[in-house]
Amino acid sequence: MPVLVEHVLGSFDGEPVRLLELERPVELMGCSWQTLRQLMLESDVETFKLLGYASQIGTWARQHRFCGSCGALMELLPGERAMHCPRCEVQHYPRLSPSMIVLVTRGDEVLLARSPHFASGVYSTLAGFVEPGETVEQCVVREVREEVGVEIRNPRYIASQSWPFPHSLMLGFHAEYAGGEIVPQPEEIEDARWFALTDLPTLPSTYSIARYLIELYRAQRLGLGEPSLPS
Ligand SMILES: NC(=O)C1=CN([C@@H]2O[C@H](COP(=O)(O)OP(=O)(O)OC[C@H]3O[C@@H](n4cnc5c(N)ncnc54)[C@H](O)[C@@H]3O)[C@@H](O)[C@H]2O)C=CC1
Ligand SMILES: [Mg+2]
Ligand SMILES: [Zn+2]
Known part of the structure; x- marks a missing residue:
């Protein structure tokens, strides 16, 4: 898969969960693409909570790839859910x-x-x-x-x-x-x-x-x- 970035989200039912942000939607055997709204209507509450969280982390990281202050490429800060600018030290946390x-x-x-x-x-x-x-x-x-x-x-x-x-x-x-x-x-x-x-x-x-x-x-x-x- 053309993986752009990977986020460790936590665990679900005892299993580790990762979010893979792809460059483009690719065909995957046995899988289909669905919108988050469809999934809200079709999932149980716990599954939808995880999907909603994943979607918010993905959206935030994708929209904060570059520093809004100096334009440098941002990095994921290890051990924290934050994007960090190595040049001017600005930190961006998930947007609410x-x-x-x-x-x-x-x-x-x-x-x-x-x-x-x-x-x-x-x-x-x-x-x-x-x-x-x-x-x-x-x-x-x-x-x-x-x-x-x-x-x-x-x-x-x-x-x-x-x-x-x-x-x-x-x-x-x-x-x-x-x-x-x-x-x-x-x-x-x-x-x-x-x-x-x-x-x-x-x-x-x-x-x-x-x-x-x-x-x-x-x-x-x-x-x-x-x-x-x-x-
Ligand atoms: N969970 C629920 O039961 C419901 C949730 N909502 C959500 O509430 C939120 C607000 O509802 P609306 O009536 O659409 O808002 P609204 O009455 O403030 O109008 C939407 C307008 O606000 C501006 N806008 C968009 N994103 C913004 C942001 N992050 N901060 C400030 N302004 C922004 C845009 O000009 C947009 O057209 C939306 O996210 C909507 O999905 C709305 C109704 C039910
Ligand atoms: Mg309104
Ligand atoms: Zn910067």
């Missing part, structure tokens, strides 16, 4: 992008939206990347305002999830509606509506924290058993 995701509610109704690239009919919670200088709570307020023009109150942290598409760390919140009419952000939001908990549209994958936030609130309001977050 903190992102908030929030379920906005109004009694027995939840605010869900569609982005133009969702599968047909699917509605989800609002999400967005944290910007430099803001707290996650400020990000929740800003993103909801930008994406649907609605004001919220009491943003409350619920749970988090690693989301390897390509390197998000999802910070899940619940917030209450405080005012305003829904105005979808042009281009970003195709449609946004209030849905009754007893009449929800097609929801995102059961693996997602978006789905968990919705199911958790539904369980709490309707007195059902609480879901568990696969993470």
Whole structure:
């Protein structure tokens, strides 16, 4: 195989696991290439966690081959998960992008939206990347305002999830509606509506924290058993 670089990842079921980054996709007997999204839908949670980790390490190392400060070829630092510049000594650790995701509610109704690239009919919670200088709570307020023009109150942290598409760390919140009419952000939001908990549209994958936030609130309001977050 045309191996570009090899990363030792750890072990799985007692066996050592390595990630081989190939120069190009080659045909391998008995194997086929799949996207990480397909694998999320088809794997068990433990396997997907390993694949998500491998994908994030591979993406980070591939995108940090050269030093962003001086342009020199970077090296993997032995004994640490870091890329190191031998010329100017800069270190780059795997990249994580903190992102908030929030379920906005109004009694027995939840605010869900569609982005133009969702599968047909699917509605989800609002999400967005944290910007430099803001707290996650400020990000929740800003993103909801930008994406649907609605004001919220009491943003409350619920749970988090690693989301390897390509390197998000999802910070899940619940917030209450405080005012305003829904105005979808042009281009970003195709449609946004209030849905009754007893009449929800097609929801995102059961693996997602978006789905968990919705199911958790539904369980709490309707007195059902609480879901568990696969993470
Ligand atoms: N696990 C889950 O349940 C869900 C996860 N997500 C993830 O949340 C993240 C944020 O969601 P979006 O609504 O797409 O974000 P968003 O509302 O901030 O808009 C996306 C835009 O942000 C910019 N962007 C891209 N990467 C960035 C980065 N690393 N830092 C700052 N800005 C960046 C680009 O201009 C992009 O078009 C994505 O990674 C998405 O995959 C979104 C919904 C559900
Ligand atoms: Mg968004
Ligand atoms: Zn350098």
